[in-house]
Amino acid sequence: MCGIVAAASSRNVVPLLLEGLRRLEYRGYDSCGIATVDEDGLKRARSTARVAQLAEEADKAGLNAVTGIAHTRWATHGAPEVCNAHPHFSRDTIGLVHNGIIENYEEIRERLKGQGYVFYSQTDTEVIAHLVHSNYHGDLLKAVQESILELRGSYAIAVICRDEPHHIVLARQGSPLVLGVGDGEMLAASDAMAVAGVTDRIVYLNEGDVCDITPDHYDVYERSGRVFVPAERAVRIVQAYSGAIDLGPYRHYMQKEIFEQPRAIGDTLEGVVGITPRLFGEGAEEIFKGVSRVLFLACGTSYYAASTAKYWIEAIAGIHCDVEIASEYRYRISVPDPDSLVVTISQSGETADTLAALKHARDELGMTRTLTICNVATSAMVRESKLAYITRAGVEIGVASTKAFTTQLASLYLLALTLAKTQGRLSAEKEAEELKNLRHLPAALTAVLALEPQVIAWAERFTLKSHALFLGRGVHFPIAQEGALKLKEISYIHAESYPAGELKHGPLALVDESMPVIAVAPNDRLVEKLKSNLQEVRARGGELYVFADADTNITTDDRTHVIRLPEHVGMLSPILHVIPLQLLSYHAAICRGTDVDKPRNLAKSVTVE
């Protein structure tokens, strides 16, 4: 999703801006651009290729100045073409980059056209550039403040001006923006990772803030009705994540992240010596005690983590649990239960729909018991929730989520145990046994990762496939769903997932010798039922690829291929079973030659609706 970097310094900011963009590449983008300003005016370079290509363009265009803005764009309004790439200029006076969506851009554009402004792009962003220009009478800060009063929707913007070349004006509403306070230089970016190479001193701007930066200081203004008043925003030290962008011995970040999972889960569970509400923050005990329901809100892979956790919460804690796709929930009329624990799950903590769903549940439906499970401790969702559990996956760069998912699962299992304990449903013996099983997870994951060579052999058979069907039952059905999502995201093979018991209600019609059917087959109480479902596939000439626990007695034959997982870990089994599905997608994508870490049309962090 779109990424912003801006810098005001006493040295040439072009290398800083390009490095910042490179660090934001993982978010996904389809064009990029950079602009500088000095006494000679505005200059820019834009490209629909990668940031490396933009660096060459910037060089050719002779960009070299102490103030500049840069952007990676993920197309919403207008195709990914150079004319739509940011920065956008207005009459060679105002230069602007934007992340977000302006909902009333059409009416503003019509009005500005009437005033003689010419539009060179199809973007909503160019409207803001002209709007700022139309409000500019020698004071950029004022012009930005006046302009944003007219905007509806979400935005993070960074604005430069030919007539004021030594500062940058920033504003945010609904899209993330942070400041990086350097030594005699000031940066701004969509996330702290973009500035991690320069500084770990970070300022988080609040919703509605406008900020003016120069190399030596930042002035923040908060909105109070239609006026802006000075505000204080503290500097926080945020651990630099620079190490995370080294690939090490791996070919792709996704592969690196798959193999990091034993470490990530170990870190996420580190320090858990007993099951206690305190793990989820101050006041958790009070909040958990009165909980009558759990409501999960999430998108994408995080949604499948929630779907898995529903099985755990109901089975272990005996609490009714609902799982909602955030983008649907925020707009549907639902029946709130004030005693619900609203749990948002998010790798980034910035996903626009999940954040809006959280606010909808809390502010409009009055459900104030809020918890976020998140990989970014400083994210908006964590800040908006009363309680939080931070997964310690480390920065996830691959667009397709892997280690974030399994660390979410481990945290959600802890939540199920904690709710069970607060409801008096977890004996001391059971608690000790569960903790032992959790501690064993890193070793169990390592053993599953050793299956990679066998998975590679299977993946090659998927190279020419166009469709695939994933089956699972019970708590492994969401794992089958996640497996299908992974395969379509990065290999572009159309994949569907079904609870195996539903086969004969439709999907069986699709099964023939060209349709691979992938089955998740743990040795749980549903295994015999699953075996019958697999027979239904075999009888129709389907080709089966089964990930089976060692003692399931599912055997290989001419059309049934089996990879055996070394051990069955009871209720925690989904955390192991997703691993071979991640590996299968990864290697199928490699065989098909796709851009694994940056699949087409997708973004890592979806900060617009």
Ligand code: G6P
């Ligand atoms: C995007 C990413 C997915 C992710 C989803 C939710 O679609 O490509 O990998 O699962 O957003 O993101 P979140 O950060 O809220 O978990």
